[in-house]
Amino acid sequence: MGTALSTNGLTKHYGGTRAVDGLTFNVPEGSIFGFLGPNGAGKTTTFSLLCGFARATRGKATILGEPLSRLDLVRHRMSALPQDARFHPARKIRDGLRFLAELGGMERSDAKKEADRVLEAVGLQDARSVKGRALSHGMAKRFGIAQAFLGKPELVLLDEPTEGLDPRTAHKVRELIASLAHKSTVLVSSHNLSEVEDLCDHAAIIDKGKLVRQGTLAELTDADEVLIVSLGTGSPDPTKVLSAMGEVVTVELSPTRDKVRLTLKPGEDTPVEAAITAVLKTIIESGATIGDLHRGRSLEERFLELT
Amino acid sequence: MGRFRQAWLVARFDLGTALRTRRALAAVLLYVLVAVGTGAGLVWVDMELGRHFDTARVAVNIASTADSNVPSLDEVLSKLPGVDAEMARHLLDMPLIVLGYFSITLFLLPFLVALVSFDIVNSEVRNRSARFVLLRCSRTTLLSGKFLSHGLLLATATLLANVAIFFYAWWRMPDIPAARTALLLGQYWALSLVVGFCYLSLATLVSSLVDGGGLSMVAMFVVLIALSILSSSDAVGFLSPSNYKLALWSPEALVVLGNLAALAAFGTGFLALAWLRIRWRDL
Numbered sequence: 001m002g003t004a005l006s007t008n009g010l011t012k013h014y015g016g017t018r019a020v021d022g023l024t025f026n027v028p029e030g031s032i033f034g035f036l037g038p039n040g041a042g043k044t045t046t047f048s049l050l051c052g053f054a055r056a057t058r059g060k061a062t063i064l065g066e067p068l069s070r071l072d073l074v075r076h077r078m079s080a081l082p083q084d085a086r087f088h089p090a091r092k093i094r095d096g097l098r099f100l101a102e103l104g105g106m107e108r109s110d111a112k113k114e115a116d117r118v119l120e121a122v123g124l125q126d127a128r129s130v131k132g133r134a135l136s137h138g139m140a141k142r143f144g145i146a147q148a149f150l151g152k153p154e155l156v157l158l159d160e161p162t163e164g165l166d167p168r169t170a171h172k173v174r175e176l177i178a179s180l181a182h183k184s185t186v187l188v189s190s191h192n193l194s195e196v197e198d199l200c201d202h203a204a205i206i207d208k209g210k211l212v213r214q215g216t217l218a219e220l221t222d223a224d225e226v227l228i229v230s231l232g233t234g235s236p237d238p239t240k241v242l243s244a245m246g247e248v249v250t251v252e253l254s255p256t257r258d259k260v261r262l263t264l265k266p267g268e269d270t271p272v273e274a275a276i277t278a279v280l281k282t283i284i285e286s287g288a289t290i291g292d293l294h295r296g297r298s299l300e301e302r303f304l305e306l307t
Numbered sequence: 308m309g310r311f312r313q314a315w316l317v318a319r320f321d322l323g324t325a326l327r328t329r330r331a332l333a334a335v336l337l338y339v340l341v342a343v344g345t346g347a348g349l350v351w352v353d354m355e356l357g358r359h360f361d362t363a364r365v366a367v368n369i370a371s372t373a374d375s376n377v378p379s380l381d382e383v384l385s386k387l388p389g390v391d392a393e394m395a396r397h398l399l400d401m402p403l404i405v406l407g408y409f410s411i412t413l414f415l416l417p418f419l420v421a422l423v424s425f426d427i428v429n430s431e432v433r434n435r436s437a438r439f440v441l442l443r444c445s446r447t448t449l450l451s452g453k454f455l456s457h458g459l460l461l462a463t464a465t466l467l468a469n470v471a472i473f474f475y476a477w478w479r480m481p482d483i484p485a486a487r488t489a490l491l492l493g494q495y496w497a498l499s500l501v502v503g504f505c506y507l508s509l510a511t512l513v514s515s516l517v518d519g520g521g522l523s524m525v526a527m528f529v530v531l532i533a534l535s536i537l538s539s540s541d542a543v544g545f546l547s548p549s550n551y552k553l554a555l556w557s558p559e560a561l562v563v564l565g566n567l568a569a570l571a572a573f574g575t576g577f578l579a580l581a582w583l584r585i586r587w588r589d590l
Contacts, residue, residue: 048589051438051442053589053590055587072445079442082439085435085439086435088434090324091320102316103316103317103440104443144439147442
């Protein structure tokens with residue numbers, strides 16, 4: 001798998017403030033890549049640098065094989081939802097989308113159809129004649145998403161795409177993003193960690209402008225090492241029998257005695273699934289019942305631990 | 308897609324916005340009102356006083372011929388700074404409507420450009436709508452498109468103003484030499500485009516340096532006044548584009564071309580500085 005986007009020591013200072021501080025990460029081609037960090041971590045500044053709105057103080061970035069200084073060469077292959085961009089207050093949103101589609105290289109007739117397509121995709125088909133100044137926060141966000149989905153971009157950068165949207169529209173937007181899987185590379189920042197867990201296959205966590213951790217979702221959440229088993233009501237404590245297993249490194253019973261958290265270390269030739277099967281078998285044989293099963297720690301847990 | 312097509316798309320959208328926001332209408336009305344207002348004043352001067360203008364001119368010239376102590380009109384004019392005897396004769400030979408209107412155009416055009424284009428760059432940067440455009444084209448293309456749009460608006464507004472003053476003058480003074488007046492107005496309209504280019508570039512530079520809309524208008528007016536004052540200096544007057552406007556009246560084609568080149572060079576310099584600023588700043 002190639003790299004669609006990479007940064008190397010990317011740095012942006014605003015006066016004495018280091019908004020982005022030597023950030024290095026790689027976004028694999030075809031991935032849906034979560035970009036996480038607390039408020040003020042530097043996510044939006046990173047997006048601004050990658051979109052060419054702001055100039056990096058130091059460092060490099062490569063987008064679709066071209067350095068950031070030659071962004072012009074790949075603009076037609078990428079799109080983005082900038083968090084704080086606003087559509088022109090005096091123009092109708094359909095006119096704006098047609099203009100942006102034409103500017104992106106489409107013929108006029110295709111641009112009209114494409115504008116209608118993306119308006120429908122974000123549920124703004126009935127608001128096509130609304131002017132920029134009359135857009136509510138949610139509608140402005142949907143306009144931003146619509147313009148990011150014009151054409152067939154190879155790389156899509158989405159800064160907080162579902163922030164401020166109602167649940168139905170947010171769900172629709174998540175479906176749109178998911179529909180890009182394997183066709184485009186998507187870099188998406190979000191504070192909604194369960195959304196990132198559902199959508200993304202890779203992620204990077206940044207804090208204070210620096211990369212804290214990057215990897216596949218499985219790597220970040222230790223999906224191959226940690227197993228959390230919810231026990232059925234009235235189940236006996238299975239920790240003793242589980243501790244005796246070779247595949248199990250640590251066993252921890254929750255204070256409410258309804259969850260067991262295990263750290264696994266299967267043998268070199270043993271797939272992790274076999275180890276999980278063996279653990280479940282042992283729990284059942286101990287007379288306990290299983291209510292639920294979760295591989296790995298939650299992303300939220302990991303995020304709180306790292307930032 | 309080529310940069311020229313992209314710049315044209317940006318210009319077309321910007322012109323469309325100017326039409327929808329009635330900004331274009333306001334600009335055209337402003338220019339036409341200035342033209343008709345000037346025309347009304349000049350026609351009044353010509354009809355009330357100038358009815359006897361030629362007589363007065365002849366009388367003054369007769370008097371000056373008869374009495375060497377009485378200066379002729381061209382001698383009076385040639386005493387003005389930047390006007391020599393040949394230019395004075397050339398000016399006196401011109402229809403009053405052309406002379407008056409082009410004089411007022413040269414004086415007011417920079418201020419009209421400032422009123423219409425003070426936020427040529429910073430309006431879209433300020434409301435961040437430029438970001439959607441910059442995802443698809445370069446900063447150079449955006450600047451070119453905006454400049455093209457405002458340039459076309461300026462050219463159209465000044466052309467309509469020229470047409471308006473011509474027909475107004477013709478309506479009020481049917482005996483004016485229509486063909487010569489139209490030709491001269493056309494010629495000076497072309498010259499005013501170069502002046503307009505220079506000051507539109509200056510507005511673009513100021514708008515790229517100052518973010519606030521109102522602030523950039525104030526800054527533009529301050530710069531214009533400063534340049535006017537600078538042009539009156541013998542030592543450093545050449546550093547102001549205002550210094551090169553008067554010579555556009557010269558009967559010598561080479562002098563006119565030289566001063567046009569100076570104004571075009573100022574315009575190109577201002578635009579290049581604006582481009583450098585836009586290219587390197589955060590948007």
